[in-house]
Amino acid sequence: MTRRVAVLMGGWSPEREVSLVSGKACAEGLREGGHEVIEYDVKRDLRALVDFLRPAAGGGPDVVFNALHGRYGEDGCIQGVLEIMRVPYTHSGVLASAIAMDKPMARHVFTSLGLRVAEGKVIERRLLASGDPMPRPYVVKPIDQGSSVGVHIVREGDNLAAVEAAEAAFGERVLIEKFVPGRELTVAVMHDKAVAVTELRPKTRFYDYEAKYTDGITEHLIPAPIPAEVYELARQWALTAFQALGCDGLARADFRWNDAEAGTSGLVILELNTQPGMTPLSLAPEQAKWAGISWPELMTWMIDHARSPV
Structure with a gap:
């Protein structure tokens, strides 16, 4: 069934440029799937967004494809607006989005x-100036x-x-975590199924923003060449986290696995992304493709599984 789809992209978070790339790619996939698509670059103008979603003469979108990333796009804010407007939208709802974004x-x-x-543990950012909050190496987020x-x-x-100064733009509190050596794993979840496990092998020091969005910097191995028990536990935990947070549609769970530890004891879950990247390099679409789902088919699946506000 052909639908009129509004693709929300851009925004004003540090992930704006990635969102624009995601949005353009998703819009193209939706058009290939036979849908009418309107692209909308979201700005700090709520009235304009409301007018776009519910124009005075009618003719608003049947469904919103949310391709926003970062704060206000995946933390429950835009989801709340869409709930109020009673417009169906892709990905998770207000509560799941807010909890997943709050690490x-x-x-x-x-x-x-x-x-x-x-x-x-969570600490005040200023405390970093007083010395290490835990033995090195550790991660500041x-x-x-x-x-x-x-x-x-x-x-x-x-x-x-320098780390303390770099964090100043992101608020007064930071999360400090012990660095887990080993391997980077990720699992896409589509509604009620954990699709696969991908191992990420960045050529940089770790899987950072540059490694995620620069072609050729990170090798993606799917299915991950890891023991079957670790593979299946990662899939199980991804689905458990997805269901516990009350997620919908497509999401992605990220893991570290210390392969120096016995069995599955070195596996830890890092976070669950309710708005996983949808760029040509992105991991969730890559797993869907591996599972036999084409790009246009994935786009249609996502709007088929859009949330319908009451």
Whole structure:
């Protein structure tokens, strides 16, 4: 069935440029799937957005494809607007989006389910100026950003004052986590199925923003060449996290696996992304393709599984 789809993209978070690339790619896939598509670059103008969604003469979109990334796009804010406007939209709802974006809160949910997370704590950013909050190496993360924006691995010899200054743009609190050596894994979840496990092998020091969005910097191995028990546990944890947060549509869970530890004991879950990247390099679409789902088919699947506000 052909639908009129509004693709929301852009926004004003640090992930704006990635969102624009995602939005353009999704719009093209929707058109290839036979849908009428309107692209909309979201700005800090709520009235304009409302007028776009519900024009005075009617003719608004049948469904919104949310291709926004970062704050206001995947933290429950835009989802709340769409709920109020009663416009169906892709991906997760207000509560699931808000909890997943708040890394400390998501960690609480994961540990309550028995899923392992890296040892960590939330501290005031200014305390970094007083010295290391835990033995190095450790990871410093903004509590509510995506795409590894603002993430730093503090190793021996690194300048802690520079890390503290870099974090100033992201608020007064940061999440500190023990660095887990080993391998980077990710699992896409489509509604009620964990699709596959991909291992990521970045050519940079870690899987940061540059490694995620620069062609050729990271090798994607799918299915991940890891023991079957680790592979299946990662899929199980991804689906458990997805369901516990109340997610919808397409999401992605990220893991570290310390392969120096016995069995599955080295596996930890890092986060769950309710708005996974949808660029040509992105991981969730790559897993869908591996599972036999073409790009236009995936786009149609996503609008078929859009949330319908009451």
